[in-house]
Amino acid sequence: MDIGDMLERMRDPLGAPFYPPALQVLLVVTWVLHIFFVTLALGSSACSITCFLRPTDHRLRLARIAARLTPNAVGLGIVTGIAPLLFVQTIYDPIWYASNTLTGFWSVSFIFVVMGGYSLAYLFYLKGSADGKLLWSAVASFVLLFFAGWVMHVLASVSIRPERWMEWYAPNGVIDTRGIEFHSWNIPRLTFLLPLQAGLSLAVTLTLFAWYFRRIEEDAPFMQWVAGRGRLIGLVVSPLYALAGLLWAATEGVEFGIGIPLGVALTTLGLALTGYFFFLKQPMRQAPRTLLVWFVSLITVGVVREVIRAVSLERFGYRVSEYPYVMDWGSILIFGVTTIIGVAVVTYLALVLYQSGGTKRDGSVSPRVERFGSIATGMLGAWFAFFILVGLYTTFFLK
Secondary structure (H helix, E strand, O other), X not given: OOHHHHHHHOOOXXXXXXXXXXXXXXXXXXXXXXXXXXXXXXXXXXXXXXXXXXXXXHHHHHHHHHHHHHHHHHHHHHHHHHHHHHHHHHHOHHXXXXXXXXXXXXXXXXXXXXXXXXXXXXXXXXXXXXXXXOHHHHHHHHHHHHHHHHHHHHHHHHXXXXXHHHHHHOXXXXXXXXXXXXXXXXXXXXXXXXXXXHHHHHHHHHHXXXXXXXXXXXXXXXXXXXXXXXXXXXXXXXXXXXXXXXXXXXXXXXXXXXXXXXXXXXXXXXXXXXXXXXXXXXXXXXXXXXXXXXXXXXXXXXXXXHHHHXXXXXXXXXXXXXXXXXXXXXXXXXXXXXXXXXXXXXHHHHHHHHHXXXXXXXXXXOHHHHHHHHXXXXXXXXXXXXXXXXXXHHHHOOO
16 A cells, blocks of 8 residues: 555545535635734743843833733634644544654643643733743743644644654554654744744734724823834844745755745745835834734745645645545534624624723723624524534434
8 A cells, every 4th residue: 555545545434524625725714813823922922031031111011011912822822723723634634643643642742731831821920920020930831832832843744744654653663652752843944933923923913002002192102112112023033034934945845846936935925024024114003004914924824834735745646625525514504603603703802992992081882883792792692502402402302
C-alpha cells in the first residue's frame, strides 16, 4: 500500500457532511479570527511584561490595560479555535489524527498547558497588575501560551509530511508509542506566525484602543501616545515579518516546490505592511482601516497555509475537492441557524460597544440597537430551549 492509498483509507467512510471545498474556505476564514486572538494574547502579554519592567506613567497604565486584555484574548482564542479545528477534522482527518497520534503526549498536554497559561494570566490581572507584583505569573503565562503555540506548530508540521510517519512511528523498526518526540518543525514559519504576528496584532489593537476611547478629552495625550506606540511597533515588526516570510519560503516552500511564489507572496505582504505603517500619519484616526488591512493580511496568510497543506498532500493524490461527501441536511440546518444566531448576538454586542464606549456620558444606545438586541437574545434563548428539548426527547423517548 502506498501513501496515497493509506491516506484514502484513513478518511471517514461516511464522507463529509457538506461540499468539501466550501468547508475549506470556512477553515481559512475561521482560522483568521482564531490566530488574531491567539497572537493578540501573546502580544498583550509581552507588552504588559515589558512595560512593567521599564516603567513610566504611560507605560504602567498601558501595562495594566494589557494585563487585563491578555486573559480575554486567550478566552476568545480558545472559543474561535473550535471552528477551524472542526473543519480540519472533517476534511483533513487522516493527517490530523495521525499527527496527534505521533505526538500524543503533547496533544493531550496541550489542554493543560493552555489552562495553565490562562490561569496565570488571570491571576496576574486580578492580583498583580495594579502594581506589577506577581510579574513571574505573567512571564510564566507567556511561556506556557507560547509553548502551546509550539505544540500546534509541530502538529501542523508533522501532518503535512506523511512520507515520514512510519519513520517516526517505528524508528529503526522499533515502535515508539510514547508520543513525546517533536518530530518536525520550521523555525521561520513559527517566527512568522507567532511572535511577529503577535507584534502586529498588538500594534493594530493599540491603535484601535486609542480610537475607541478618543472622545475622552482628559485622556487625549495618553491615547495619542498609545496609537503612536502601535504605529511604531508595526513599523519595526513589518520588515522582520517580510524577512521571516522569505526564510519560510526558502525552507518549507522550497521543500514542497513552491519556494518562489511563496516567497513573493509573503515578502510582498511584509513590505506592503511596512509601507502602510510608514505612511500612517494619523494612527488613531485611521485605526478601523488598519484593522481591515490586518485582517486582509491574515486572510492572505491563511490562504498561504492552506496552499502549502494542499501542495504537500497533492504529492500523494490527496485532494480536498475529491473528498467524498453526503449532504447531511440536519447538520447543515443546525450549523446554519447556529451561525446566524451567533452572528446576530456578536453584532449586537459590537454595536453596543461602539455606541456606548469611549465616553463618560450615560452610555446609552439607540432604540434600534435595543430592538435588534431583543431579537438576537430571544433567538439565542429559543435555540437553547430547542437543544434542551432535543436532548430530553432523545434521552427519554428514543429507543
